[in-house]
Amino acid sequence: MTKIAGFSWLKALLYVLLTLYAIVTLIPFLWALSASFKPLAEIVGGKPNFLPKNFTLDNYKQIFLQEPLFWRWLFNSVVIAVSVTLLNLLLNSMAGYALARLRFVGKRFWFFLILTVLAVPAQITLIPTFLILKAIGWLNSYQGMIVPSMVNATFIFMMRQFFVNFPKELEEAAQLDGLNTFGIFRHIVLPLAKPALAAQAVFVFMGSWNNFLLPIVILFDPEMFTLPLGLNTFKGQYISYWNYIMAASMVFTLPALGIYAFFNRYFIQSVTFTGGKG
Amino acid sequence: MFEINRRRSNPRLNITEDLAGYMFMMPTILVLGTFVVLPILYAVFLSLQKVQLLGGIEYEFIGFRNFTRLAEDERVWIALRNTAAYVAIVVPTQTVLALILAVTLNSGIRGKNWWRILYFLPTVTSSTVLTLIFIWIYNTDGLLNDFLAFVGLPTYNWLGDPAVALKGIMIMNIWSTAPFFMVIYLAALQDIPQTLYEAAELDGANEWQQFIYITLPLLKPVTFFVVAVGVIGTFQLFDQSYIFSGGTGGPNNATLTVVLLIYQAVFRNLQMGYAAAIAFLLAAVIIAITLIQRRLFGGERI
Numbered sequence: 001m002t003k004i005a006g007f008s009w010l011k012a013l014l015y016v017l018l019t020l021y022a023i024v025t026l027i028p029f030l031w032a033l034s035a036s037f038k039p040l041a042e043i044v045g046g047k048p049n050f051l052p053k054n055f056t057l058d059n060y061k062q063i064f065l066q067e068p069l070f071w072r073w074l075f076n077s078v079v080i081a082v083s084v085t086l087l088n089l090l091l092n093s094m095a096g097y098a099l100a101r102l103r104f105v106g107k108r109f110w111f112f113l114i115l116t117v118l119a120v121p122a123q124i125t126l127i128p129t130f131l132i133l134k135a136i137g138w139l140n141s142y143q144g145m146i147v148p149s150m151v152n153a154t155f156i157f158m159m160r161q162f163f164v165n166f167p168k169e170l171e172e173a174a175q176l177d178g179l180n181t182f183g184i185f186r187h188i189v190l191p192l193a194k195p196a197l198a199a200q201a202v203f204v205f206m207g208s209w210n211n212f213l214l215p216i217v218i219l220f221d222p223e224m225f226t227l228p229l230g231l232n233t234f235k236g237q238y239i240s241y242w243n244y245i246m247a248a249s250m251v252f253t254l255p256a257l258g259i260y261a262f263f264n265r266y267f268i269q270s271v272t273f274t275g276g277k278g
Numbered sequence: 279m280f281e282i283n284r285r286r287s288n289p290r291l292n293i294t295e296d297l298a299g300y301m302f303m304m305p306t307i308l309v310l311g312t313f314v315v316l317p318i319l320y321a322v323f324l325s326l327q328k329v330q331l332l333g334g335i336e337y338e339f340i341g342f343r344n345f346t347r348l349a350e351d352e353r354v355w356i357a358l359r360n361t362a363a364y365v366a367i368v369v370p371t372q373t374v375l376a377l378i379l380a381v382t383l384n385s386g387i388r389g390k391n392w393w394r395i396l397y398f399l400p401t402v403t404s405s406t407v408l409t410l411i412f413i414w415i416y417n418t419d420g421l422l423n424d425f426l427a428f429v430g431l432p433t434y435n436w437l438g439d440p441a442v443a444l445k446g447i448m449i450m451n452i453w454s455t456a457p458f459f460m461v462i463y464l465a466a467l468q469d470i471p472q473t474l475y476e477a478a479e480l481d482g483a484n485e486w487q488q489f490i491y492i493t494l495p496l497l498k499p500v501t502f503f504v505v506a507v508g509v510i511g512t513f514q515l516f517d518q519s520y521i522f523s524g525g526t527g528g529p530n531n532a533t534l535t536v537v538l539l540i541y542q543a544v545f546r547n548l549q550m551g552y553a554a555a556i557a558f559l560l561a562a563v564i565i566a567i568t569l570i571q572r573r574l575f576g577g578e579r580i
Contacts, residue, residue: 014382021379022396024453029399031421032411048424095306103292104299110307117314121564123514123537123557127550128317128324131335148313151306181298210404212517217541228406232521235410242414249407260402264395 036060036247043242059247063234069222070248073230077252080145080226081208087150088204089197095151096159097189101171102181111160117153122213130217144218145226149208155200162196163189198266202259209256227252324554331548344555354556356531357539358563360444361513364535368448368455369508375456376504377497380463381489398461400454405517412450413437413522437522440532447518447533455511459504466500467493502575506568513564516541536560 030050035043036059038052063070098104099111129148130139138144170192174184190197212228219225222233231248238244300307323337325344330336348354379397383390400408415421416436423433436446470493478488516537519527527534527542536556543553 014385014387018382018387018393022393025397025399025457027421028408028411028415029403031415032407035414044419048421091305091309094302098299098302102295102299102302104296104303107299110303113315114306114310117310119565120314120318121510121514121557121561123540124321124554124561125314125317126540127544127553127557128320129313130544131320131324131550132312132317135335147309151309153310153314156306181295181302185302206402210406212404212406212520213537216520217544228404231406231410235413235521236524245410246414249410253403253407256402256404257399260398261395264398 032246032249035242036250038243040241040243044240059243060251062244063248063251069225069230070251072223073225073227074251076142076224077209077227078255079142081205083142083146084149084208085201085205087146088152088155089201091151092155092200093159093190093193093197094185095156097163097185099156099160100163100166114153114156118157126213126217133218139218140221140224142224145215149214152204155204158200159193159196162193166192195266198263202263202266205259206256321554321557324551325558327551329550331550340551344552345558347552348555348559353531353534353539354559357527357534357536360531360533361515361535364444364448364515365509365512368452368512369505371448372452372456372459373501373504373508375452376459377463377501379456379460380467381493383460383464384467394461394464397457399457401458403454405454406521408450408454409518409521412446416446438529440528440530443522443529443532447515447522451512451515451518455508459508462500462504463497466497470496498575502571506571509567509571510564513560513567536563 034050034052037055037057039054039056039058042049042052042054095114099107099114133139133144133148138147166189170188171184174188179187210228211226212232215226215229216232219229222230225233231245231252234245234248326339326341327337328340328343330338383393387393417423418433418435418438420436422436426433434442436442474492474496475488478492483491514537515535519533519535519538520541523529523533523538525538525542527538537560540553540556540560543549543556
């Protein structure tokens with residue numbers, strides 16, 4: 001109570017700081033968004049202006065209509081990110097469930113192995129993975145992008161922790177009702193794991209959608225590029241045509257932002273999950 | 279209960295359960311085996327070979343020569359120095375910034391969730407897109423120089439001047455990564471019991487003292503995590519350097535990082551064995567720093 005007089009000044013200062021930081025956060029995005037609606041002449045000439053004077057959709061038309069590969073890249077990105085996400089959800093939960101609940105020979109060994117895998121830097125496995133994919137003819141293919149990424153030790157661990165703390169009674173009741181392990185997993189466990197699955201889905205999707213290192217190592221045919229590689233090609237091809245590059249960037253960012261806006265709660269949850277409890 | 283009893287009565291033989299366990303684990307075992315465990319062993323093997331990639335693949339055992347070559351390779355030292363400088367500036371800055379933002383948001387501000395959603399935007403945006411936007415902003419006649427000139431500060435050739443190119447990437451990554459750690463701090467702050475602050479207030483501690491004597495010590499495990507993850511992430515800098523420099527690490531090796539060097543060893547010079555050796559060097563550095571850090575933080579649980 002005694003603090004109120006000084007408090008409001010402090011509060012005001014805090015709001016000012018928060019607003020300043022919000023501006024710092026937003027400016028690059030707004031600047032890119034506004035450039036994507038400007039003709040090139042307006043971008044290179046004259047003083048910077050945030051609202052386009054000659055509003056145009058030509059940049060978007062250019063990349064969608066004149067760049068035949070843009071659609072292909074978008075398609076590739078969607079196919080890969082969606083497959084990787086769905087497979088991760090299924091396989092990580094299966095492994096996490098087995099490690100938390102089922103009894104089988106060698107369980108401790110596999111759990112230990114997964115914890116070890118967590119600590120190995122990706123750079124070590126990158127070159128051998130490239131050579132293994134080359135040996136089995138999977139370079140430059142969807143399966144080469146999807147299969148090595150379809151399970152994830154971090155999320156297996158996360159799912160295990162989730163299932164360990166899960167009340168056992170429902171599963172036991174289902175077992176008495178004659179459901180087998182797969183039935184219990186499919187009908188009881190998965191539906192109840194929705195929050196953990198949603199958090200994981202957002203994380204895996206974003207990771208795959210934005211991934212640059214793996215595709216640049218295993219995809220070399222422009223037809224097979226994902227959008228990040230495509231954008232990087234645009235950068236070389238449209239040197240200083242920032243209007244096109246920014247329009248393409250915005251198209252690429254939109255799905256991720258949409259998912260983020262929609263699943264924001266789960267996203268924050270998963271960050272804290274991997275952070276606080278990992 | 280039911281399960282435990284059954285297990286006890288028949289401790290060794292329970293084939294159905296073993297079978298179910300392995301059916302659940304099989305995809306994971308296959309994928310991690312083929313694309314993590316096998317590659318680790320393969321990497322050890324590669325690092326001791328001279329590898330020829332001409333159509334097929336040929337190996338020639340050369341012992342530790344890939345590793346001795348590391349010490350003589352000037353670009354390895356440049357990459358290590360750049361990466362170390364990058365880690366040394368980015369990790370402390372983003373950690374402090376994340377903490378400040380989290381504490382500010384946690385101080386009873388209105389619309390906390392909206393601020394958080396907004397601040398988090400750069401973290402969900404792809405590094406490719408962010409790097410392209412920043413390259414454009416960093417242009418000699420780009421937005422940043424316009425702003426600097428406007429407020430009367432010196433302008434720079436952010437992309438072309440070796441003295442500032444890496445700093446440009448640092449600024450961008452602090453900006454884009456801090457919000458991620460802010461969210462982690464925010465969650466941890468919410469777990470600190472309010473009663474501790476009330477007690478301290480009764481004892482006459484002001485807000486600053488409460489922060490120093492209650493908040494900071496209780497956040498120590500989280501800070502360990504934030505710094506550890508920050509160190510691991512920053513040592514692996516690649517996307518931004520690659521896109522910034524078009525894969526060269528330029529200007530004049532100013533943005534050459536260790537991972538970019540690995541990439542170049544593989545795809546420009548086709549030296550898989552040497553690349554594997556650089557990868558092990560990187561892993562050793564990361565592991566060493568993480569261990570030192572654990573010591574400094576007094577053996578936290580992670």
